[in-house]
Amino acid sequence: MSRITIEDKMKTIYFDNNATTQVAPEVFEEIGPYFCELYGNPSSMHNFGGQVGIKIRQAREKVAELLGCEPGEVIFTGCGTESDNTAIMGTLSAKPNRRKIITSRVEHPAVLSVCRQLEGQGYELVEVGVDSAGRLDFDAIEKQVDDDTAIVTIMYANNETGMVFPVERIAELCAERGVIFHTDAVQAVGKIPINLSRSKIDLLSLSGHKLHAPKGIGVLFVRKGTRLTPFMLGGHQEGGRRAGTENVPGIIGLGKAAELAMKNFEEVNNRIKRLRDKLESAILQNCTDSRLNGDADNRLPNTSNISFEYIEGEAILLLLDKYGICASSGSACTSGSLEPSHVLRAMGVPFTAAHGSIRFSLSRYNTEDEVDLTIAKMPEIVNRLRELSPFVAK
Numbered sequence: 001m002s003r004i005t006i007e008d009k010m011k012t013i014y015f016d017n018n019a020t021t022q023v024a025p026e027v028f029e030e031i032g033p034y035f036c037e038l039y040g041n042p043s044s045m046h047n048f049g050g051q052v053g054i055k056i057r058q059a060r061e062k063v064a065e066l067l068g069c070e071p072g073e074v075i076f077t078g079c080g081t082e083s084d085n086t087a088i089m090g091t092l093s094a095k096p097n098r099r100k101i102i103t104s105r106v107e108h109p110a111v112l113s114v115c116r117q118l119e120g121q122g123y124e125l126v127e128v129g130v131d132s133a134g135r136l137d138f139d140a141i142e143k144q145v146d147d148d149t150a151i152v153t154i155m156y157a158n159n160e161t162g163m164v165f166p167v168e169r170i171a172e173l174c175a176e177r178g179v180i181f182h183t184d185a186v187q188a189v190g191k192i193p194i195n196l197s198r199s200k201i202d203l204l205s206l207s208g209h210k211l212h213a214p215k216g217i218g219v220l221f222v223r224k225g226t227r228l229t230p231f232m233l234g235g236h237q238e239g240g241r242r243a244g245t246e247n248v249p250g251i252i253g254l255g256k257a258a259e260l261a262m263k264n265f266e267e268v269n270n271r272i273k274r275l276r277d278k279l280e281s282a283i284l285q286n287c288t289d290s291r292l293n294g295d296a297d298n299r300l301p302n303t304s305n306i307s308f309e310y311i312e313g314e315a316i317l318l319l320l321d322k323y324g325i326c327a328s329s330g331s332a333c334t335s336g337s338l339e340p341s342h343v344l345r346a347m348g349v350p351f352t353a354a355h356g357s358i359r360f361s362l363s364r365y366n367t368e369d370e371v372d373l374t375i376a377k378m379p380e381i382v383n384r385l386r387e388l389s390p391f392v393a394k
């Protein structure tokens with residue numbers, strides 16, 4: 001059986017941070033004692049459990065500080081998907097007379113599949129589109145929000161292109177018209193500033209493993225006064241809003257990750273953006289028939305989605321993998337065939353380009369050397385695959 005050694009790990013160049021991130025060493029150190037030493041149940045009456053309860057309270061305060069909200073507005077969940085599902089289902093059951101849901105065609109499946117299932121159950125679903133640069137059609141939302149709308153759910157930033165959507169403007173529009181607004185901010189938190197104290201957003205989802213906390217911990221922000229039917233019923237945890245014994249290491253880890261994210265926020269994200277820009281512009285310049293999927297502006301600082309005409313994204317990934325470079329492609333395997341992603345299709349990216357798309361997503365742990373090595377390898381990989389491509393005239 002093959003095992004990944006420490007040396008292999010050291011060779012890995014990880015540009016797939018929108019898929020998941022490395023747990024920060026400081027986070028790992030912080031959560032260590034909560035497995036075998038301080039393993040009490042935070043709900044217990046004894047002091048052993050009570051100490052854990054105090055750490056959970058502190059973690060909640062840190063997350064609230066990162067988001068600019070009240071600690072009481074933070075509900076810990078099991079993941080970003082659970083937060084998204086709860087926000088949508090919980091709002092609908094709190095407003096059963098309203099039958100319209102508004103979302104976008106480029107949401108993550110954690111939102112889109114819930115909305116489509118609800119459409120199958122009789123809800124009216126409006127999916128607004130994006131333009132060829134991945135920019136959201138705000139006017140379409142403005143036209144659709146009405147008295148029958150139960151919820152508008154639009155992501156803060158897209159996971160594939162990194163495009164940032166005008167969610168604050170949409171939240172204001174919804175507030176003016178008395179409609180609940182939820183945003184999936186799983187990709188945005190920690191990468192761009194978010195301040196919920198100056199916002200009209202009612203509900204917001206985030207996920208720990210996208211910001212250097214462990215997997216299996218999420219948050220749903222619910223603004224004070226927002227009616228929400230709990231999704232998980234049982235014990236009184238999270239103020240009765242999300243039952244189930246808390247994922248103590250996950251919560252404490254997320255608290256630490258939030259604290260780290262706030263440290264030198266601007267400086268860290270500017271550095272990531274500089275590396276991303278260097279990688280992106282060199283690839284676009286050195287690889288023929290390549291194009292950026294997304295707008296130069298209004299993008300997360302860490303994400304770059306590039307299409308390479310006439311070749312398969314999966315083939316690029318395999319060759320990158322030989323050098324230990326991890327990225328991801330814009331196709332998904334559906335019933336045995338590779339389908340271009342729904343996001344690139346919504347942008348109208350031509351089939352030949354959508355198939356050859358690669359997403360590079362960086363984090364604070366990436367270095368200039370890693371970027372330079374990838375810049376050096378990409379033209380070689382692309383040219384080699386083009387030589388084999390049946391779509392290129394020889």
Ligand code: PLP
Binds near residue numbers: 018155159
């Ligand atoms: N929403 C977005 C935009 C995502 O990118 C992801 C994960 O990739 C999710 C939701 C789901 O989060 P989780 O993996 O924590 O369930």
